Amino acid sequence: MTTIIQARSFTIDLPEAGHARPVINGITLDVVAGSCLGIVGESGSGKSLFSRALLGSFPEDAEVSGTLRLGAVELTSAAPETVRALRQNDVGMIYQDPRASINPVHRIEDFLIEGVVQAGMLSRSEARERAIALLRRMRLQEPEAVMRRYPDELSGGMLQRVMIAGALIAEPSVLLCDEATTALDVTTQAEIVALLNELRVELGVTLIFVTHDLELAGELCDTLCVLYAGEVMELGPTAEVLSSPRHPYTAALLESTPRLTGDATRALPSIPGVVLPLSSAAPGCVFADRCRFVTEQCTSGRIDLVTVAPGRRSRCVFDHLPEEQR
Amino acid sequence: MNGPLGVIRFIAGRLAAALLTVWATTFIVFSSLFLVPGDPLAVLLRGRRPTPELVERLREEYGLDDPFLVRYADWLSGLLRGDLGYSIQFQTDVGNLLAARLPITAWLVGYAAIIILVVGLAVGSWSALTRSPNVDRGILIATSALSAVPAFVAALVLLLVFSGVLGWFPAFGAGDDSFLSRLEHLTLPAVALSLTYLGLIARVTRSSLKQELTSDHVVVARSRGLGAAYVFRHHVLRNALNPILSYAGILVAGLLVTSQLVEFAFGVPGMGSLLVESVRSIDFAVVQIVTIVIVLAFVVTNTIVDLLAPLINPRLRGKGAR
Amino acid sequence: MIPADTRLLRVPRRVGDRSTRRVGFVLACGVVALAVVMAIGAPLLAPFDPLAVNLRLINAAPGTDGHLLGTDASGRDILSRLMHGAQTSLLGPLIAVLVASGLGIALGALAAWQGGWTDQVISRVIEFLFSFPGLLAAVFTVALFGPGFLAPAIGIAIAYAPAIARLTRTVILQERDKLYVKAELALGFRGIRVLTRSVMPNALPIVLSLSVLSFGYALIDLAALSYLGLGVQAPQPDWGVMLNESTSSMLQGAWWVMAAPAIVIILVVVSVNIIGEALLARRQEVLR
Numbered sequence: 001m002t003t004i005i006q007a008r009s010f011t012i013d014l015p016e017a018g019h020a021r022p023v024i025n026g027i028t029l030d031v032v033a034g035s036c037l038g039i040v041g042e043s044g045s046g047k048s049l050f051s052r053a054l055l056g057s058f059p060e061d062a063e064v065s066g067t068l069r070l071g072a073v074e075l076t077s078a079a080p081e082t083v084r085a086l087r088q089n090d091v092g093m094i095y096q097d098p099r100a101s102i103n104p105v106h107r108i109e110d111f112l113i114e115g116v117v118q119a120g121m122l123s124r125s126e127a128r129e130r131a132i133a134l135l136r137r138m139r140l141q142e143p144e145a146v147m148r149r150y151p152d153e154l155s156g157g158m159l160q161r162v163m164i165a166g167a168l169i170a171e172p173s174v175l176l177c178d179e180a181t182t183a184l185d186v187t188t189q190a191e192i193v194a195l196l197n198e199l200r201v202e203l204g205v206t207l208i209f210v211t212h213d214l215e216l217a218g219e220l221c222d223t224l225c226v227l228y229a230g231e232v233m234e235l236g237p238t239a240e241v242l243s244s245p246r247h248p249y250t251a252a253l254l255e256s257t258p259r260l261t262g263d264a265t266r267a268l269p270s271i272p273g274v275v276l277p278l279s280s281a282a283p284g285c286v287f288a289d290r291c292r293f294v295t296e297q298c299t300s301g302r303i304d305l306v307t308v309a310p311g312r313r314s315r316c317v318f319d320h321l322p323e324e325q326r
Numbered sequence: 327m328n329g330p331l332g333v334i335r336f337i338a339g340r341l342a343a344a345l346l347t348v349w350a351t352t353f354i355v356f357s358s359l360f361l362v363p364g365d366p367l368a369v370l371l372r373g374r375r376p377t378p379e380l381v382e383r384l385r386e387e388y389g390l391d392d393p394f395l396v397r398y399a400d401w402l403s404g405l406l407r408g409d410l411g412y413s414i415q416f417q418t419d420v421g422n423l424l425a426a427r428l429p430i431t432a433w434l435v436g437y438a439a440i441i442i443l444v445v446g447l448a449v450g451s452w453s454a455l456t457r458s459p460n461v462d463r464g465i466l467i468a469t470s471a472l473s474a475v476p477a478f479v480a481a482l483v484l485l486l487v488f489s490g491v492l493g494w495f496p497a498f499g500a501g502d503d504s505f506l507s508r509l510e511h512l513t514l515p516a517v518a519l520s521l522t523y524l525g526l527i528a529r530v531t532r533s534s535l536k537q538e539l540t541s542d543h544v545v546v547a548r549s550r551g552l553g554a555a556y557v558f559r560h561h562v563l564r565n566a567l568n569p570i571l572s573y574a575g576i577l578v579a580g581l582l583v584t585s586q587l588v589e590f591a592f593g594v595p596g597m598g599s600l601l602v603e604s605v606r607s608i609d610f611a612v613v614q615i616v617t618i619v620i621v622l623a624f625v626v627t628n629t630i631v632d633l634l635a636p637l638i639n640p641r642l643r644g645k646g647a648r
Numbered sequence: 649m650i651p652a653d654t655r656l657l658r659v660p661r662r663v664g665d666r667s668t669r670r671v672g673f674v675l676a677c678g679v680v681a682l683a684v685v686m687a688i689g690a691p692l693l694a695p696f697d698p699l700a701v702n703l704r705l706i707n708a709a710p711g712t713d714g715h716l717l718g719t720d721a722s723g724r725d726i727l728s729r730l731m732h733g734a735q736t737s738l739l740g741p742l743i744a745v746l747v748a749s750g751l752g753i754a755l756g757a758l759a760a761w762q763g764g765w766t767d768q769v770i771s772r773v774i775e776f777l778f779s780f781p782g783l784l785a786a787v788f789t790v791a792l793f794g795p796g797f798l799a800p801a802i803g804i805a806i807a808y809a810p811a812i813a814r815l816t817r818t819v820i821l822q823e824r825d826k827l828y829v830k831a832e833l834a835l836g837f838r839g840i841r842v843l844t845r846s847v848m849p850n851a852l853p854i855v856l857s858l859s860v861l862s863f864g865y866a867l868i869d870l871a872a873l874s875y876l877g878l879g880v881q882a883p884q885p886d887w888g889v890m891l892n893e894s895t896s897s898m899l900q901g902a903w904w905v906m907a908a909p910a911i912v913i914i915l916v917v918v919s920v921n922i923i924g925e926a927l928l929a930r931r932q933e934v935l936r
C-alpha cells in the first residue's frame with residue numbers, strides 16, 4: 001500500500017481576483033496507488049481546480065500553500081521541467097468535453113502519439129502500434145481506420161475513448177478524470193465507467209474521478225471525498241459514506257440525487273440555497289447558511305476535519321461533540 | 327463533402343463561380359464604354375486628333391459598326407485567343423505591353439507580400455503572445471497608425487529618407503533583369519506597398535491567435551506536457567491560419583491596385599504605371615485588360631484559398647466548405 | 649481601400665482606458681472641425697493667394713517672409729494651398745460617401761426587406777462588386793469620363809456601396825426578427841411604414857458609423873487619384889495634387905513641401921477613423 005498522492009493543508013488562494021476566502025482550503029488526504037478516489041461536490045466547489053493542481057497547473061496569480069505530492073514530486077514548488085516530465089510520463093487527464101479538448105484540424109493519430117513522440121519516448125511507428133492497441137482496448141472498431149479520422153468524424157463517446165487512449169499512451173500511473181462522463185448519454189457513460197474500472201484493475205492505474213454524480217462515484221470509487229466551497233466535508237470509504245453519511249452536506253447531496261430505484265413520484269429535493277459566494281468568508285462552517293442542523297456553535301469558530309471512525313473523517317460540530325451527545 | 331463525388335461537386339462549384347465572376351467582369355468592362363452617354367468613339371478619341379486612319383482603326387477594333395452583342399462576342403473570343411487588343415498610345419499589341427510590364431509588378435507585389443507575411447505574422451504573434459499589456463497596446467497602436475498612412479505618402483517619405491538623405495537605394499526605375507538589381511530597385515517600393523497591409527495582417531494574426539491561445543484544446547495540449555514551441559506551431563498557429571488566409575484575395579488585389587501609386591512614385595515601369603499612363607492618355611484597350619487582370623488575380627487567389635481551406639481545416643469538409 | 653470585412657473595423661477591446669479614449673475622441677473631433685473650418689473659411693483666412701506664383705521665393709523654408717509653412721516649387725504659399733485644398737479634398741470624399749451610403753442603404757434594405765429573389769440577386773451583385781477594389785473602380789471611371797473632380801468620387805462611391813449594403817442587410821435582417829417588428833406587422837401596419845419608421849431608425853446608426861469610416865478611406869483613395877494626376881487637376885490646390893507636385897521640391901531637399909499635405913492627410917484620416925470606430929464600438933453588440 002504505497003501512497004501516491006498526498007495533500008496536507010493544501011490551499012489555493014486568489015487574492016488578486018478579490019476573493020474573500022481561498023478557492024481550495026486546507027485539503028488533506030492520501031490516495032493509495034492503484035485505488036480510485038472520487039471527488040464529489042456541487043458546481044464551484046473546487047473539484048476542477050484540485051485536479052488541475054495534480055497536473056502541476058495553478059491559476060495565474062495564485063498563492064499556494066501547504067503541500068501536494070504526487071509520487072516524489074512536490075507540486076507546489078516543482079520546477080517547470082519537472083512538471084512537464086510529470087505530465088509527459090506520470091499523469092494523464094481526461095476532460096468533460098472531448099470535442100473541445102482535441103484539436104479538430106489534426107488526425108486522431110496525431111493527437112494520440114504527439115505526446116510520446118515529442119517527448120522522445122517512442123518512435124513514430126512504436127507509438128502508432130501502441131495507440132492502435134490502446135484504441136482496440138477501448139473497444140473501438142477498426143482502430144487503424146479511426147487513426148486516420150478527424151475528430152469531427154467521430155461521435156462523442158468514440159472521442160472520449162480516444163481521449164482516454166491519448167491519456168494512457170505514456171502509461172501514466174495516475175489518470176485524472178474531470179467529469180469525464182458528464183457529456184455522454186447514459187449507455188455510453190456506463191460503458192466508459194466499465195472501461196475505466198477495467199483499466200484500474202488490469203493496469204493498476206490510480207484513478208481520480210471527479211463527478212457530480214454520487215451514484216457513478218459509488219460504482220467506481222474506493223474512497224470518496226466530498227468537497228464543498230473548497231473544503232473537504234467528508235472523506236471515507238465510498239460504500240460507507242454513501243450508506244451512512246456522517247456530514248449533513250453529504251446527506252443533503254444524497255437526498256438530492258435522483259434514484260432510478262426510488263419512488264418515481266417523489267419530488268426530487270435539491271439543497272436549498274446556493275454555495276457560499278467567493279466574495280464572502282465564513283468564520284465557522286461554510287455550509288452553515290444551508291444546513292438544516294445549524295446551531296450557534298457552527299458559526300462561532302473554525303471546525304476541523306476529524307476522524308470519526310476508522311478511515312472516516314468529517315467536518316461538522318456534531319462530530320466534535322462527545323459520543324453520547326451526537 | 328462526402329466521397330469523391332462530393333469533392334468533384336465542390337471543386338466544380340468553386341470554379342464555376344470564379345468563371346462567372348470573371349465573365350461578368352469582361353462584360354462590364356466592355357459594355358461600360360457604350361453605357362457612357364454620347365458616342366463611344368468620342369470617348370476613345372478624347373484628347374486625340376481624329377485622323378481618318380485612327381478612326382478606322384478604332385471602328386474596327388471595337389466593331390463600332392456591328393450590333394452590340396456581336397461586338398462583345400468578337401472582343402471576348404479575341405481575348406480567349408490571346409488577342410488582347412491594340413494600344414493606340416504605345417502603338418503595339420496590349421499583349422506585348424503586358425508581357426513587358428506584368429513581370430515587374432508581379433516581382434514587386436510578390437516581394438511586398440513576403441514582407442507582409444513575414445513581418446505581419448511575426449508582429450501579430452508577438453502582440454498575441456506578449457505578457458505585457460503595454461507591448462500589446464503599443465503594437466496595436468503602431469499597426470493601426472501604419473494602416474492610416476496612404477501608400478503614396480509612405481512611398482514619398484521612404485524616397486526622401488532612404489534615397490534622398492541616406493542614398494541607400496536608387497530612387498527610380500526597376501533596374502535590369504538581374505535578381506540583385508531588381509532587389510535593389512524594388513526594395514523601397516515593396517516596403518512602401520507593404521505598410522498598409524502589414525498592419526491589417528498583423529491585427530488579423532493577433533486576434534486569430536488570441537482566440538486560439540485560449541481554446542480548450544490548447545490548454546489540454548499544454549496539460550499533456552507538450553513543449554510550448556510545439557503547442558504554438560502545431561495547435562495555435564496551425565489553427566489560426568485559416569482566418570489569416572481568408573484575407574489573401576483582398577491582399578493580392580489590394581497590392582496590385584496600390585502598386586499603381588508606388589510604381590508611379592518610384593518610376594517603376596510595371597503594370598500599375600501602365601494603367602496610370604493609359605488612363606491619362608485614354609488608351610481604353612489597355613485599361614480594360616489591366617482591369618480584367620487585377621480582378622482575375624483576385625478571383626484566382628480567392629478560389630485557391632477556397633479550395634485549400636478544407637485541407638487546412640478539416641471541419642469545413644463535412645459542410646461542403648463555408 | 650475599405651475593408652470588405654467589417655469585423656476588422658471593430659475597436660479592439662480595452663486598448664487604452666476610457667479616459668484616454670475619450671480624449672482621443674475629442675481631439676479627433678477637433679481636428680476634423682478644424683479641417684472643415686479651413687475648407688469653408690479658406691477665402692477669408694488664407695494669408696496668400698493659393699495660385700500666386702513667386703519664382704523668386706521657391707521652396708522657401710517654413711517661416712520665411714510670412715510663409716508659415718514655407719512655399720512650394722513655384723513659390724506658392726503652402727498654408728494657403730492647404731486651406732484652399734481642403735475644399736476639394738474634403739468635398740470629394742463627402743460626395744463619394746453620401747452617394748455610396750444612399751446606394752448601399754437602399755440596396756441593403758431592399759434585399760433584407762423583400763427577401764427571396766430580390767435578396768438573391770442583390771446579394772450576388774454585392775458579392776461581385778467586392779472583387780473591384782475602390783481605387784480600381786475609380787481609375788476605371790476616370791478612364792471613361794476623363795479626369796476631374798466628380799468622376800473619381802462616383803467611382804469610389806460605386807466601389808464602397810457594397811460594404812454598406814451588406815452591413816445594412818445584416819442589421820435589418822437582425823432587426824426584422826425582433827419582437828416589436830413582428831408585433832407591428834401583426835397589428836396591420838404597412839410594411840414600408842414599419843421599415844422606415846421603426847426599423848431604419850434602429851438600424852441606421854451602425855450603418856452610418858461605417859459611412860463615417862468610409863470617409864477616411866475615400867479621402868485616401870481620392871487623394872491618391874489626384875496624386876496620380878487622374879483626379880483634381882493642377883494647379884488646383886488639392887492635397888493629392890500638392891503631394892504630386894512636391895516630388896521635385898523633395899529632390900532639392902525641401903521635404904516640408906511634401907510633409908505638410910502628407911501630415912494633414914494622415915491627421916484627418918486618423919481622426920475620422922477614431923470617430924468612426926468610436927461610433928461603431930458603441931453599436932458593437934448589434935453586430936453580434
Ligand SMILES: Nc1ncnc2c1ncn2[C@@H]1O[C@H](COP(=O)(O)OP(=O)(O)OP(=O)(O)O)[C@@H](O)[C@H]1O
Nearest residue numbers: 014017023042043044045046047048049050059060
Ligand atoms: N483562474 C481563476 N481565477 C479566479 N477564480 C477562479 C479561477 N479558477 C477557478 N476559480 C473559481 O474557483 C471556484 C472553483 O472552481 P472549479 O472550476 O474548481 O469548480 P468545480 O468544482 O470544478 O465546478 P464545476 O462542477 O462547475 O466544474 C469557482 O468558484 C471558480 O469561480
Ligand code: SF4
Nearest residue numbers: 285288291298316317
Ligand atoms: S457544522 Fe453546523 S452548519 Fe456545518 S454542517 Fe455541521 S451542523 Fe451543519
Ligand SMILES: [Mg+2]
Nearest residue numbers: 047048049178
Ligand atoms: Mg469543474
